[in-house]
Amino acid sequence: MLKRVFLGLFIAATIACSAAPRITDIDVPGSNNLKPDPRQSLVTKEIAELVTNLGYKKISLNDSLGSVIFNNYLKDLDGNKSYFLASDIKDFEQYRTTFDDDMKNGDLTAAFYMFNVYQKRYNERLQYSLKELQNKFDFTKPETYTYDREKLPYFKNIEESNQSWAKKVKYDYLNLKLSNQKDSVIKANLTKRYDNLLSQSKKINNQDAFQIIMTAFTSSIDPHTSYFNPANAANFNIDMARSLEGIGATLSSENDFVTIKSIVPGGPADKIKKLAIDDKIIGVAQGNEEFVDVVGWRLDNAIELIRGKKGTTVRLKILSKNQDLSATPKIISIVRDKIILEDQSVQKKIKSITKDGKTYNYGIIEIPAFYADWKAMQAGNPNYKSTTRDVKMILDSLKNENVDGVIIDLRGNGGGSLNEAIDLTGLFITKGPVVQVKDYRGKVEVDEDEDPSVSWSGPLAIMTDRFSASASEIFAGAIQDYGRGIIIGNTTYGKGTVQSAIAMKRIDSKFSDKDDQINLTMGKFYRINGNSTQHKGVIPDILFPTVFPADKYGESSEPSALPFDTIRSSNYTKVADLKPTIAELNVLHNQRMKTSKDYEYLLQDIQEFKKKDAETTLPLNEEELKKQRDEQEEKNLKRDNDLRKLRGLPPLKKGEAKPLKEENFDFIQNESMKIMTDYIADPKIAKK
Numbered sequence: 001m002l003k004r005v006f007l008g009l010f011i012a013a014t015i016a017c018s019a020a021p022r023i024t025d026i027d028v029p030g031s032n033n034l035k036p037d038p039r040q041s042l043v044t045k046e047i048a049e050l051v052t053n054l055g056y057k058k059i060s061l062n063d064s065l066g067s068v069i070f071n072n073y074l075k076d077l078d079g080n081k082s083y084f085l086a087s088d089i090k091d092f093e094q095y096r097t098t099f100d101d102d103m104k105n106g107d108l109t110a111a112f113y114m115f116n117v118y119q120k121r122y123n124e125r126l127q128y129s130l131k132e133l134q135n136k137f138d139f140t141k142p143e144t145y146t147y148d149r150e151k152l153p154y155f156k157n158i159e160e161s162n163q164s165w166a167k168k169v170k171y172d173y174l175n176l177k178l179s180n181q182k183d184s185v186i187k188a189n190l191t192k193r194y195d196n197l198l199s200q201s202k203k204i205n206n207q208d209a210f211q212i213i214m215t216a217f218t219s220s221i222d223p224h225t226s227y228f229n230p231a232n233a234a235n236f237n238i239d240m241a242r243s244l245e246g247i248g249a250t251l252s253s254e255n256d257f258v259t260i261k262s263i264v265p266g267g268p269a270d271k272i273k274k275l276a277i278d279d280k281i282i283g284v285a286q287g288n289e290e291f292v293d294v295v296g297w298r299l300d301n302a303i304e305l306i307r308g309k310k311g312t313t314v315r316l317k318i319l320s321k322n323q324d325l326s327a328t329p330k331i332i333s334i335v336r337d338k339i340i341l342e343d344q345s346v347q348k349k350i351k352s353i354t355k356d357g358k359t360y361n362y363g364i365i366e367i368p369a370f371y372a373d374w375k376a377m378q379a380g381n382p383n384y385k386s387t388t389r390d391v392k393m394i395l396d397s398l399k400n401e402n403v404d405g406v407i408i409d410l411r412g413n414g415g416g417s418l419n420e421a422i423d424l425t426g427l428f429i430t431k432g433p434v435v436q437v438k439d440y441r442g443k444v445e446v447d448e449d450e451d452p453s454v455s456w457s458g459p460l461a462i463m464t465d466r467f468s469a470s471a472s473e474i475f476a477g478a479i480q481d482y483g484r485g486i487i488i489g490n491t492t493y494g495k496g497t498v499q500s501a502i503a504m505k506r507i508d509s510k511f512s513d514k515d516d517q518i519n520l521t522m523g524k525f526y527r528i529n530g531n532s533t534q535h536k537g538v539i540p541d542i543l544f545p546t547v548f549p550a551d552k553y554g555e556s557s558e559p560s561a562l563p564f565d566t567i568r569s570s571n572y573t574k575v576a577d578l579k580p581t582i583a584e585l586n587v588l589h590n591q592r593m594k595t596s597k598d599y600e601y602l603l604q605d606i607q608e609f610k611k612k613d614a615e616t617t618l619p620l621n622e623e624e625l626k627k628q629r630d631e632q633e634e635k636n637l638k639r640d641n642d643l644r645k646l647r648g649l650p651p652l653k654k655g656e657a658k659p660l661k662e663e664n665f666d667f668i669q670n671e672s673m674k675i676m677t678d679y680i681a682d683p684k685i686a687k688k
Contacts, residue, residue: 031115032202036112039514040106042511044102055222055522056222056498057222057521057562066103069103073111081149081154082149082165083125085121108210111213130191133173139174145171171620172190173190214229215227231300240373241376245309247336249264252299258303269334278321279321281306283317311337313335314336317329346368346391355677362407363405364669365394365406367391367409369387370415370416387417404676407460407463407672408460411465413468418474428454428484429484431448432448433449433570433571435525435526436570437524440522459680461485461486461488461672462480462487464487466490466553468490469494469495473496473533473537477531483575486675486679487541487542488672490543491550494534497525500523503516504518535555542582589678637652
């Protein structure tokens, strides 16, 4: 299995002090006047050391890279060029070639100054928007609003910015007007919206600024080296484990209130039956301690109080949806527990298709990510959560239900645990190599499935799309290389790099007070045939056209991405040579596509996406915008009803919602079942 790179490898040298830091006034009137703290300076220096000495991509932190970091930072702050003025950018240019030295020295003065200027401009635009709401709007003029400013220059001055933002407010107003809201209601709603954005802006702290600065830094090295501040690190690890310890409720921030948006079935909050959707949490207490008032708090800070270790008690002060702060809150106690996020875990369904009078049943397994609860596993919990364990249980149930084939749906699966990709492959092959990993020293290690047992030996298909990445590509590539199954869908993302999660507290004891981490690219993985998936991804055996072009979506669209290359092939034995079979399946698939209305609409969607993607403006003329929307709505309704007719469903009337119990038709999934049925049912194909 893949060996972990431990911090014993970390070179603990520090960067010698160079020139004295530039004197820059960070304080900017109209902003929160955020300043870096000493710990953030130390973290910056340590990360500069890590990416330089242990990163897979050998880089020199010089003026050239400093300029890239500078550009990325500007883009992360104001990529749409909606806030900064040209004079701001001119002022910032003095820092372009010093960002590299700043990162090495942990000098965040310039970066925080730029952030404070950004926040000042952000607040100014919202205050201006509130003022604009007092005006009367004329929606008969032939005006347009340019919403996509990415390729335009920064505003020349405040007057030009005002002109653009006046049109944005006008568009926001028109958007609500077309939904038949009264003027008084529109003004109230937009005032509330802009005020809420201003309120959220006031809650921005130096951790938020630092996260953006470090993201600009690490993304300049490669797209997947990432720093996570403590809040983001916690969320990342919850996502990997698909579990957390808390009350079992999803929370959001609405008008300064922490609000319950969903309750996890079977969780602590669900069991007590005392909480409802849209309830507002106004106070939090640990056990019998005093309550802390959380009205107006940042959501992540409130969540930190509400989450806690399994078995501990949290008390909440609750107001119902329609109560205000003058009402008497109810107080409830909840014993925290471990919450399994089942709705974000592997799911199964069984679907059927008929060919020549015979029905074929397929087990469809949707895998949203490659997750593993490492803490539970290391603690010896025999029921720890992981993708492979969940899929194995589903495969066992599908065998009992006598399905004819299994389809693994990896669409939208961005990856996760490398070990899970290896173990999952092992459910479908006896033994053998699954992936090759080259580390930052150039050493290649072959990671194998060492378990001879097979959970499913029958017909297998893997569905992919442009957003199937990383571990998804390892699994799909291995299945393809072994000839174990058929890959169907779109070419995958093309992420062929391996990250090691390094907790900052493991680097040095001076970081022990926080739970932040860096995910550092320290290796590159290769298929067992020697090809990298980097840039090129996995190309399906049955290829569908994609709505998302490679120049804008996928690894090949990332300027700092590592290149495609190859290494020696592993020593492995194919399960089968599927090339002749795939050729026959493609013939039958292409014949169906010639007369498929769904396929015709898919091609139309691709053209429509290209057209929309090229647009940058919207009309501010009420009649024109309404006409556009009515025509699009009519077109969509006609299309939906044409397809509903093909499926024997009654047509929908304008404005009528689809019945709640009616499942969305998945054309790609349906065609995958037809391809599998061709594979199983046609003796000419099956014997090849």
